[in-house]
Amino acid sequence: MEFILSQLLLWLGILFILILPGWFFLSAVTGTKRYTFLERSILAIPLSIVLNTFLLLILNALHVPLTERSIFLAVSALILLFLWIAWQRTETRDHTERNITFSGKKLLLVILLIGFAIFMKSVYLSDTFFPTSTDLGHHMFWVEKIVTEKELPMYEKIEIVSNDDGSYNLSEPQAIADFIIGEHTALASLAILTRQSTLSAFPSLFLFLINIVSILIIFILTIRLFAAHKNVQLIAMSSLLLIGPLYAISGAQVKFASGGVIGNLLGNILIPVALYFFYRAFYEKSSSFLFVGILSTIGLAYTHHLSAFILLFILAFAVIILIVTNIGQLKSVVLNIFKLFKDPFVITLLIASGLFVFFIYTPSYLTADAVSSSVGAPSKATRTGLTFSQLMYTSGEARFLLGLCGTLLLALIAILRYFPKHLQALRTSLPIDPYALSLTLGWSIALLLMSLAPALLHVNIISGRIANYLTLPLAITGGFFLAWLFIFVRKTELRKILSYYIPHNLILIFASLLLLFIFTNGLHDNVVSLKKTPNIAPALATFDASAYAAKHLHEDEWLLKDHNYLTADTWTKTFFTRDYSYPLSRSFFKRYDNPGREQCTRVMISEPNTAFAQQCFDELNVTTIMVNPEEDATQFERSANFTKIYVNDDVVIYQRDKKSL
Amino acid sequence: MIKSIYKKYRNLDPDHLLISTIIVFMVISFGILTFIEKQQHAQSDGWSLSFVDPDNTSTGFLITNHTKDPAFHYEILSNDISIQSGDLYIPPAEKRIIPIEKMNDQNTITMKIIVTNDDEQKNIYK
Numbered sequence A: 001m002e003f004i005l006s007q008l009l010l011w012l013g014i015l016f017i018l019i020l021p022g023w024f025f026l027s028a029v030t031g032t033k034r035y036t037f038l039e040r041s042i043l044a045i046p047l048s049i050v051l052n053t054f055l056l057l058i059l060n061a062l063h064v065p066l067t068e069r070s071i072f073l074a075v076s077a078l079i080l081l082f083l084w085i086a087w088q089r090t091e092t093r094d095h096t097e098r099n100i101t102f103s104g105k106k107l108l109l110v111i112l113l114i115g116f117a118i119f120m121k122s123v124y125l126s127d128t129f130f131p132t133s134t135d136l137g138h139h140m141f142w143v144e145k146i147v148t149e150k151e152l153p154m155y156e157k158i159e160i161v162s163n164d165d166g167s168y169n170l171s172e173p174q175a176i177a178d179f180i181i182g183e184h185t186a187l188a189s190l191a192i193l194t195r196q197s198t199l200s201a202f203p204s205l206f207l208f209l210i211n212i213v214s215i216l217i218i219f220i221l222t223i224r225l226f227a228a229h230k231n232v233q234l235i236a237m238s239s240l241l242l243i244g245p246l247y248a249i250s251g252a253q254v255k256f257a258s259g260g261v262i263g264n265l266l267g268n269i270l271i272p273v274a275l276y277f278f279y280r281a282f283y284e285k286s287s288s289f290l291f292v293g294i295l296s297t298i299g300l301a302y303t304h305h306l307s308a309f310i311l312l313f314i315l316a317f318a319v320i321i322l323i324v325t326n327i328g329q330l331k332s333v334v335l336n337i338f339k340l341f342k343d344p345f346v347i348t349l350l351i352a353s354g355l356f357v358f359f360i361y362t363p364s365y366l367t368a369d370a371v372s373s374s375v376g377a378p379s380k381a382t383r384t385g386l387t388f389s390q391l392m393y394t395s396g397e398a399r400f401l402l403g404l405c406g407t408l409l410l411a412l413i414a415i416l417r418y419f420p421k422h423l424q425a426l427r428t429s430l431p432i433d434p435y436a437l438s439l440t441l442g443w444s445i446a447l448l449l450m451s452l453a454p455a456l457l458h459v460n461i462i463s464g465r466i467a468n469y470l471t472l473p474l475a476i477t478g479g480f481f482l483a484w485l486f487i488f489v490r491k492t493e494l495r496k497i498l499s500y501y502i503p504h505n506l507i508l509i510f511a512s513l514l515l516l517f518i519f520t521n522g523l524h525d526n527v528v529s530l531k532k533t534p535n536i537a538p539a540l541a542t543f544d545a546s547a548y549a550a551k552h553l554h555e556d557e558w559l560l561k562d563h564n565y566l567t568a569d570t571w572t573k574t575f576f577t578r579d580y581s582y583p584l585s586r587s588f589f590k591r592y593d594n595p596g597r598e599q600c601t602r603v604m605i606s607e608p609n610t611a612f613a614q615q616c617f618d619e620l621n622v623t624t625i626m627v628n629p630e631e632d633a634t635q636f637e638r639s640a641n642f643t644k645i646y647v648n649d650d651v652v653i654y655q656r657d658k659k660s661l
Numbered sequence B: 001m002i003k004s005i006y007k008k009y010r011n012l013d014p015d016h017l018l019i020s021t022i023i024v025f026m027v028i029s030f031g032i033l034t035f036i037e038k039q040q041h042a043q044s045d046g047w048s049l050s051f052v053d054p055d056n057t058s059t060g061f062l063i064t065n066h067t068k069d070p071a072f073h074y075e076i077l078s079n080d081i082s083i084q085s086g087d088l089y090i091p092p093a094e095k096r097i098i099p100i101e102k103m104n105d106q107n108t109i110t111m112k113i114i115v116t117n118d119d120e121q122k123n124i125y126k
Helices: A002-018 A020-029 A037-061 A068-088 A104-128 A134-149 A182-194 A202-225 A232-243 A254-259 A262-283 A287-301 A305-325 A327-341 A344-360 A368-374 A388-395 A397-418 A421-428 A434-452 A463-490 A493-498 A504-529 A537-552 A569-576 A589-593 A600-606 A611-620 B002-010 B014-041
Strands: A160-162 A168-170 A558-562 A584-586 A622-627 A642-647 A652-656 B047-051 B060-065 B071-078 B081-089 B094-099 B111-117 B120-125
Touching (some): A002 A068, A002 A182, A002 A202, A020 A287, A037 A068, A037 A202, A037 A262, A037 A287, A037 B014, A104 A232, A104 B014, A134 A182, A134 A569, A168 A611, A182 A202, A182 A262, A202 A232, A202 A254, A202 B014, A232 A397, A232 A463, A232 A504, A254 A262, A262 A287, A262 A305, A262 A463, A287 A305, A287 A327, A305 A397, A305 A463, A327 A344, A388 A397, A397 A434, A397 A504, A434 A463, A537 A569, A537 A622, A537 A642, A537 B047, A558 A600, A584 A600, A600 A611, A600 A622, A611 A622, B047 B111, B047 B120, B060 B071, B081 B094
Parallel strands (some): A558 A622
Antiparallel strands (some): A642 A652, A642 B047, A642 B120, B047 B060, B071 B081, B071 B111, B111 B120
């Protein structure tokens, strides 16, 4: 019964926090008749996440404690406000095009594709979602801190400082730029309202939901971009194939859900959402869509810095391509865009955003150091760009090749504008409006260049991380190319010409082999990504030991744990929610080779009986050690200065005797 | 009833049908994964031994048992002399606090508690 109630509570929380605010926001700002039901349902989720972030920031600025009651009342008030605004609107006729809904066999195929994607990802998660991941542990510390302290955290941590005289001390909390508030607000709201534990499947399930939503957003975005094409449904289904059931696990897919790469996953829904609204704003000349696009972009900036950085590059490339491919109509294009930005609501939003950044909450990464370190010549080997084969492997070979061909085909369509009219006939058989063309091409080209040749763009970010974002545009362009191939094989004038030279059967065999390659490549990628069922007993042992230590350690006493031989040790900090650095950690051994690195955390565990270790214990007030009994117990068992206060199969806790303090 | 639900389901607008199907898939998936996670939490094995109060180690010790074997034997040594011992029965997934009764000796310098379960021995000490 408890299980059913907790599931019901979780889904009610998802409905209330992650769906309703965005749903009614769309009604209020843009009206309901401009979307299909599918679009509105899917777009509601990322918009709700953005609205939730701003809501919590405002509550925090007003010093309202973040409790069940305050969050419930605030979200309810927001929903009622949007309802009231929507009620004041008068909507005109239905804008939705009827050819962009699916029915019959196509609907069944879409359901099968999505169903299989959910199935594949669930199979992977069933072995990996138990909370052990290091990254997820770091993020859940902040979520737990919000839940426990009922306010948004300052992203800072205490450091071990070595002084000139050889002594050590703990610094005052120093700001860190690794975390951004939007990564934690949705989880915190859900955890507070539904009482889900962060030490459970809940975080991974939330990220799983985000991952599924990102697939669906690509699906609806593809439909919009190619809405003018009579085979738009085929294009959308092909894109769904390349982003859904195939390559369902590796890369920035469900592997990131169990791994806790929250920022990237949220970026994967907010980037396409922003692009969706920007596209509709410029194509339909609607300032209300521009308003939502800008809001999504600002929300992204408050959620993940790398994703926001990438979105800016995508928009820049899209604008450049739009200008280059519309030189003849440049003046009218620019005037149309300018008219949209002149809208009073858009101007108000831009001004309000600026004021928000300066007076309400400034994202932690907006420092001169963080900006300058991301821009400039690549500073390390990992930032000089991937090779072509590395990029192909990261994106999935079949998807990469199809996506690349699709990008080249779109580029060809763009270039054909400048050719004589009889060649333009080819272009008209592949209708795509200039805004969709610019956006799709800009997205692909920007990410290809950022991944392969970042030095050209003065980008100084780990190239592998950027390459993770390439799967989204490749799914769209690859789907477009795959659909075009199907159409080409079945019926075009060009095929009739070619059939004089190539037998019809050979064309069909080629098409079948291509499909076989795509499926086997995509499914093989899933199979090799699956993991054996892990033994989670060591993680449970760490949790039990952490709970014991949290119960018995005093406020001013520091715990030092090992990161090399303990399982799920980063989750220890969620039991304390003191400082991000609490407990201190003996890191991976190779990191101590870095010049200037403090050695205290290493020697306090490896050589606890030396004078240097004793000095570290005294100056840092470390009183308690948590280690693996098979790897690090010997040196403590031989010491007269330590008491063994806790032991299980995988963890032992030693405490310095009060006499030796 | 199932036939009528199925007929209503089939007659839904395609978008509503798609969204409701996705929701059903997700609810089932979440439910199964959460159920598996609950089962995994119950997979603790091994047993733990600790002082009830690390600041005052003479108050007692705590055994938490996640093995299938409920039979424990303990011995308390003060200055290497056995002062208390006994057998315990702790069912799987349960815990017991054992108070240290005979700690009147003011000359206790070292105290050690040795607990054995199915030939596996653990100890804590000060």
